[in-house]
Amino acid sequence: MSETTPRPTETERIELTIADTDAGSRLDRLLADRLPAFSRSRLKALILAEAVTVDGRLVVDPSVRVNSGGRVVVAVPPPTDPVPAPETIPLDIVFEDAALIVLNKPAGLVVHPAAGNATGTLVNALIAHCGASLSGIGGVARPGIVHRLDKDTSGLLVVAKTDRAHRRLAAQFADHGRSGGFTRAYLAFVWGCPALPSGSVDAPLDRDPRNREKIAVRPNGRWAVTHWRLIESYAGTDGRPVASLLECRLETGRTHQIRVHMAHIGHPLLGDATYGAGFRTKAGLLPPEARTCLESLRRQALHATCLGFAHPSSGEFIEFTAELPQDLAGLRRALAKTDESVI
Structure with missing residues (x-):
């Protein structure tokens, strides 16, 4: 397959009409929803750079609310050469x-x-x-x-x-696959064991007002849905389930979505210092080898294991899988070293 796309040399004008369902939306959120090819931070930067007009009026406030039937014009300058310097870093x-x-x-x-x-x-x-x-x-x-x-x-x-x-x-x-083939699955090691073999979390997410570095479930946040399935559960030293391995599939792709949603239902990720700090004492219930693996992990136990999409040139559906990396594979083996593990 080959593809050549000439880079634009002039500013591109993108025009949008505000639908009735978008009335009252913030300008930056409207643009993020309607122009998925652009990151939200990129769109915000364009607004602040005086590159967006609403009904012919220049708007520099990303939070301004839009009205039904209005016309938004985004002036996108031609891409410039990347500022980050090339670095020889191994890629898998x-x-x-x-x-x-x-x-x-x-x-x-x-x-x-x-x-x-x-x-x-x-x-x-x-x-x-x-x-x-x-x-x-x-x-x-x-x-x-x-x-x-x-x-x-x-x-x-x-x-x-x-x-x-x-x-x-x-x-x-x-x-997210609503109109065609698309898969995005993660493997997540969580504290405890869900009561059901599968389920979904439908809870809106937004910045935590008390800590802007965190995401939280918020009534007026952005729609977010995570579907999960129990793969294995692991018994602790007291014989009761202490941790589980879940497969999580996303219906939306929000920042920290799986981490926040799992914590929201009482099953935060192992190793997640941001959203699972209250479960640190449960490490004492892990088998000794698993406890050692968790202490050396120093990250949330989350791995993007499957990704499938239509190739942008041919339209052919292609799917890829990635096995657990060494640190999480070791954690899984250590957790499973008990007769109480269920597969």
């Missing part, structure tokens, strides 16, 4: 062609430069690997980035090498 590439790269991200690797992580990111590695052949839609600091994984979450991630591929992949991630 699962698949690559002219349009995209699928890779298995290790825990500890930040996806793109940000405050506190100006270098040593996946973007730096991608620039070294791909040169100039990365989509510019994500902005200067995020070339090619269609979606993200938390720094301490491992697993599968797809990167766009052309603007056309970026737009088509972003649309699939925004749709």
Whole structure:
């Protein structure tokens, strides 16, 4: 497969009409929902840079509310060369062609430069690997980035090498399979054992007003749904279930979604210092080897194990899987060393 997409040399104008269902929405949220190929931070930056008008009036406040029937125009400047420097960082590439790269991200690797992580990111590695052949839609600091994984979450991630591929992949991630084939599954080790073999969490998410670094279930937050299935449960030293392995599939893709949703139903992830701090004492109920594995983990026990989508060029459905990395595979073996494990 090959694909060549010329980069625009002039500002692109994107025009939107505000539907009745969008009336009263914040401008930045409206644009994020209607333009999934652009990151929300990129759209916010365009608003602040005086690149967005509503009914011909310049708007520089991302939180302004929009009215039904209005017309929004976004002036997108041509992509510039990525500012992050190329760095030789090993990449576990699962698949690559002219349009995209699928890779298995290790825990500890930040996806793109940000405050506190100006270098040593996946973007730096991608620039070294791909040169100039990365989509510019994500902005200067995020070339090619269609979606993200938390720094301490491992697993599968797809990167766009052309603007056309970026737009088509972003649309699939925004749709989450409602209009066609799309799979995105995670393996999560959680505290306790759910009472049912499967279930769903439908709880809106937004920034925690008490801590802007955290996400919380909020009544007026963004719609978020996680479907989970019990794979294994593990007994503690008292013979009762102390932890479980779940498969989680996303119907939406919000920041920290699985971590917050699992904590919300009383089953936070093992190793999650942000959303599972109150469960640290349960480590004393783990078998000794499992306790040692958890102490050395130093991250949330979450892995993106499956990713499937329609190829942006051919339309063919392609799917990839990534086994548990060494640290989580070791934790699983240690947890399962009991007659009470159920598979």
